[in-house]
Amino acid sequence: MQVLKNTFVVTGGLGGAGKTIAKSVIDQGGYVVLLDLLEQKAGEEAASGISTTKAIYVQTNITDENSVKNAMRIASNAFEKRLSGLVHCAGVSMSQPWTNRLGDTIDRVRKMTDINWIGTYITSALFADAVNERYEPEKMKKGELWTTKEERGVIINFSSIAGAQPASRILGYSPGKAAVSAFSVALADFLGPSGIRVNTVSPSVINSAMMGARLPYFIADLSKSASFPARPIEPEEISSAVSFLINNSMMNGHDLKIDGGWRVFTDRSVDREDPRVLAPSLE
Template identity: 85%
Template sequence: MQILKNTFVITGGLGGAGKAIASSIVDQGGYVVILDLAEQKAGEQSTTGISATKAVYKQTDITNKDSVKGAMEVAAQAFEKRLVGLVHCAGVSMSQPFPTHLGDTIDRVRKMSEINWMGTYIVSALFADAVNERYEPEKMKNGEFWTTKEERGVIINFSSIAGAQPASRILGYSPGKAAVSAFSVALADFLGPSGIRVNTVSPSVINSAMMGARLPYFIADLTKSASFPARPIEPEEISGAVKFLIENSMMNGHDLKIDGGWRVFTDRSVDREDPRLLAPSLE
């Protein structure tokens, strides 16, 4: 899929990774529709910093079907260019120290799953509908499916290295990201006849505001157990991986790990604290 003169939806596009991806697409001649939770006016001001002519903003709640559907309608009409791509970066890590009673974490984990897992389903589904409705409106109306040999779209969902290697420190976040990866493989198979590819990227620790006070803890863990380079990922390194997945038409149903060889594991050495208590804040 070429980037030049095509439109891409970027969720979480005001964050570090999302903004780097949006800027990269614009730099290559593409157009972007940024979806995020910021108020419309504030989001528009921030989006202008990406491009005054090739980027637009739409305030969107990714857990709300109507909100996402409205955003996809905007994206389909924006710039009078083909809507071909979705890069779904939006997500949360709702951290808290683990209590003795795991039942006390249920409400928070449920909310995080609603955003990270169901949000991915909603955004991916409605983007695919927007692409398919452009090519086959009558068949969509009649509930029919079809087969095409034409590449029509590409979806890239953000999973996490934690989704591939769940550990005690990330009890709530990891399973949700594992669900994102599994869903994306299934969706790639489902949408194949529609000419829409689906892949995931699984970063380790991104150097972004989302990490907050946890960043020093994870830097120490990377230093100890990453292969090379033993450091957080810069947002620009994520955008390079996304560009590859967009442009290489043979990449489908694939999870691209961006982790410097970091492996999440539980250290139960006798001279260490309980691993559930080590990080400054946990899911």
């Protein structure tokens, strides 16, 4: 899928990774519709800092079907360019102190699941519908299906290496990201006849404001258990991986790990402090 003269939706578009991906799309001659939760006026001001002519902002709640439908309708008609891509960066990592009572985690995990997993389903589904509607025959019968050999779209969902390496610290976060990866593989198969490719990227720790006070803990953990390089990922390293998945038309149903060979595990060595004390929170 070429980026040039095509429109791409970027969710979480005002975050560190989202902004960098949006700039990369524009640098390649594309256009971006940024979706995020920031109030519309403030979001528009932020989008103008990316580009005044090739970026627009739509305040969107990815867990709300009508909100996402509205965003995709706007994206379909934006810039008078073809809507061709979705890069779904939006997600959260909600944390709380460690607890022996699992019942204390239920509300938080439910919220994370709604955003990280259900939000991915809603956004991917409605993007695919927006692409398919452009090609749907006017007199198409109900239930009628079609197949194309033309590449018509590409979806890149953000998973995490936590989805492939569940551990106690990421009790609620990792299963949701595993669901994103599994869903994306199934969706790639489902959308094959529509000419829409689906892949995931699975980063480890991204060097962004979202990490906040937890970043020193992760830097220390990376120094012990990453192969190389043992450091957080810079947003530009995410955007270059996303560009590869967009531009290479043979990449489909693939999970691209961006992790420096980091291995997530719980260190219960007898000569170390309780890992529940060392870890900043339970996610």
